[in-house]
Amino acid sequence: xxxxxxxxxxxxxxxxxxxxxxxxxxxxxxxxxxxxxxxxxxxxxxxxxxxxxxxxxxxxxxxxxxxxxxxxxxxxxxxxxxxxxxxxxxxxxxxxxxxxxxxxxxxxxxxxxxxxxxxxxxxxxxxxxxxxxxxxxxxxxxxxxxxxxxxxxxxxxxxxxxxxxxxxxxxxxxxxxxxxxxxxxxxxxxxxxxxxxxxxxxxxxxxxxxxxxxxxxxxxxxxxxxxxxxxxxxxxxxxxxxxxxxxxxxxxxxxxxxxxxxxxxxxxxxxxxxxxxxxxxxxxxxxxxxxxxxx
Amino acid sequence: xxxxxxxxxxxxxxxxxxxxxxxxxxxxxxxxxxxxxxxxxxxxxxxxxxxxxxxxxxxxxxxxxxxxxxxxxxxxxxxxxxxxxxxxxxxxxxxxxxxxxxxxxxxxxxxxxxxxxxxxxxxxxxxxxxxxxxxxxxxxxxxxxxxxxxxxxxxxxxxxxxxxxxxxxxxxxxxxxxxxxxxxxxxxxxxxxxxxxxxxxxxxxxxxxxxxxxxxxxxxxxxxxxxxxxxxxxxxxxxxxxxxxxxxxxxxxxxxxxxxxxxxxxxxxxxxxxxxxxxxxxx
Numbered sequence: 360x361x362x363x364x365x366x367x368x369x370x371x372x373x374x375x376x377x378x379x380x381x382x383x384x385x386x387x388x389x390x391x392x393x394x395x396x397x398x399x400x401x402x403x404x405x406x407x408x409x410x411x412x413x414x415x416x417x418x419x420x421x422x423x424x425x426x427x428x429x430x431x432x433x434x435x436x437x438x439x440x441x442x443x444x445x446x447x448x449x450x451x452x453x454x455x456x457x458x459x460x461x462x463x464x465x466x467x468x469x470x471x472x473x474x475x476x477x478x479x480x481x482x483x484x485x486x487x488x489x490x491x492x493x494x495x496x497x498x499x500x501x502x503x504x505x506x507x508x509x510x511x512x513x514x515x516x517x518x519x520x521x522x523x524x525x526x527x528x529x530x531x532x533x534x535x536x537x538x539x540x541x542x543x544x545x546x547x548x549x550x551x552x553x554x555x556x557x558x559x560x561x562x563x564x565x566x567x568x569x570x571x572x573x574x575x576x577x578x579x580x581x582x583x584x585x586x587x588x589x590x591x592x593x594x595x596x597x598x599x600x601x602x603x604x605x606x607x608x609x610x611x612x613x614x615x616x617x618x619x620x621x622x623x624x625x626x627x628x629x630x631x632x633x634x635x636x637x638x639x640x641x642x643x644x645x646x647x648x649x650x651x652x653x654x
Numbered sequence: 655x656x657x658x659x660x661x662x663x664x665x666x667x668x669x670x671x672x673x674x675x676x677x678x679x680x681x682x683x684x685x686x687x688x689x690x691x692x693x694x695x696x697x698x699x700x701x702x703x704x705x706x707x708x709x710x711x712x713x714x715x716x717x718x719x720x721x722x723x724x725x726x727x728x729x730x731x732x733x734x735x736x737x738x739x740x741x742x743x744x745x746x747x748x749x750x751x752x753x754x755x756x757x758x759x760x761x762x763x764x765x766x767x768x769x770x771x772x773x774x775x776x777x778x779x780x781x782x783x784x785x786x787x788x789x790x791x792x793x794x795x796x797x798x799x800x801x802x803x804x805x806x807x808x809x810x811x812x813x814x815x816x817x818x819x820x821x822x823x824x825x826x827x828x829x830x831x832x833x834x835x836x837x838x839x840x841x842x843x844x845x846x847x848x849x850x851x852x853x854x855x856x857x858x859x860x861x862x863x864x865x866x867x868x869x870x871x872x873x874x875x876x877x878x879x880x881x882x883x884x885x886x887x888x889x890x891x892x893x894x895x896x897x898x899x900x901x902x903x904x905x906x907x908x909x910x911x912x913x914x915x916x917x918x919x920x921x922x923x924x925x926x927x928x929x930x931x932x933x934x935x936x937x
Binding site for chain 1: 760765876
């Protein structure tokens with residue numbers, strides 16, 4: 360293994376004057392890989408090790424428990440609402456920003472990114488201030504017997520907030536780079552706006568769209584801080600998977616906590632695999648597009 | 655709808671749907687983000703300045719803010735050094751498993767923070783795989799500020815790598831060859847040619863990691879120990895105050911953190927503008 364690594368670390372395109380001595384190269388690679396091992400691979404392995412330490416039986420029991428199943432269900436519901444909502448928004452925002460020149464555009468782009476700059480805890484807090492018992496709409500909601508905070512709608516809202524920019528920020532630069540020539544040709548040939556969107560724009564950006572949706576979904580299913588503030592932690596009712604992990608962990612039920620955590624870790628691995636796959640396709644397609652333009 | 659078109663468009667376009675797309679964007683942005691966010695500022699405005707000042711200058715709040723910023727600064731600095739190293743190794747050298755390692759750099763983005771939190775706690779606790787090896791030397795990581803720094807380093811890891819990597823890839827070999835021809839050794843070339851070229855990207859990555867670390871909650875609460883004045887971060891204090899129905903106190907801390915976050919966001923935008931101007935000049 361080590362000998363094979365040694366054979367491969369030479370970078371063939373560089374001459375000796377712009378490359379480091381082999382020993383330095385070796386040291387840098389070893390240092391970088393040690394850092395990544397310590398901070399990435401060992402923690403990830405710990406999740407699966409701790410989950411399976413008490414045996415496969417305990418593992419599957421923890422996942423089939425009533426509260427765990429309802430947590431999985433709620434996580435899926437929250438993602439199933441927030442991801443499509445942010446997808447539609449992302450397409451609308453990208454259409455307005457990439458296809459038209461208007462005043463205040465750069466301000467709008469900054470505002471779309473805003474949720475990324477806000478602490479997850481504050482993302483939950485803002486909805487408590489609006490819809491909580493002491494909030495602006497609190498008394499009105501109570502009078503009409505509508506529950507948002509400590510109920511499913513609050514969880515969906517908080518999830519939507521923290522995943523708000525994902526699709527838009529993937530689509531905006533991509534659609535800006537592609538320009539509007541295809542769409543203008545379609546419109547001049549008599550296509551309606553919706554036809555242009557469905558048959559020209561969306562097929563052009565499908566990989567970027569998928570990329571944004573994958574990242575959006577991973578965050579939606581894994582969000583902890585924002586959801587924790589608005590959930591109220593009612594077992595079997597308002598617990599998502601990450602919150603269920605916290606409850607089990609705080610009850611010292613480590614095997615079960617890590618079992619549920621391992622499902623989320625698997626989701627993260629699937630996300631990484633899908634992301635890498637899309638990047639590969641995406642890069643490939645972009646290269647061929649550029650080649651087509653050059654010829 | 656055509657009103658939007660008349661008043662905002664600065665260039666005519668044959669494409670339809672501007673009014674609908676922009677109208678929907680603004681409506682959704684307003685309902686989900688802007689109105690709820692402004693609620694925090696209105697809430698503090700009704701508190702009055704003296705009450706706000708008292709709420710954010712209690713020793714416990716100040717200690718939590720100091721800890722949050724201190725730990726975040728250290729974690730972002732660690733990430734700046736090692737992120738640059740990882741980006742360098744991934745761009746410049748080839749080794750077995752490089753593509754896999756490259757894909758795994760994004761793990762902290764994909765792994766839910768609570769999962770990272772309990773995994774790091776299990777590792778660094780006194781009986782954990784790493785914690786038990788550090789214990790004999792008197793180093794305690796879990797349930798101390800050091801543990802918080804470890805968690806923040808984990809979640810900020812991809813930022814520097816992902817901002818520096820593309821810039822390093824686009825760097826022209828000719829520059830380094832010229833430096834070598836003029837008699838510079840590798841270290842001098844790195845310091846005087848490569849580092850200035852990647853500085854804006856490095857600084858952007860550092861600021862992104864810092865901004866993320868300041869707001870981080872999920873990965874920290876498990877490993878922190880959460881003792882007031884010692885290992886209690888500001889986001890946790892917001893939750894504690896909410897649980898005690900001290901909405902005003904929670905909102906006051908939130909406003910301080912929001913102002914700092916927005917300042918960092920502004921800094922990131924300026925940095926990106928600076929670096930894009932530099933690259934355009936170079937071309």
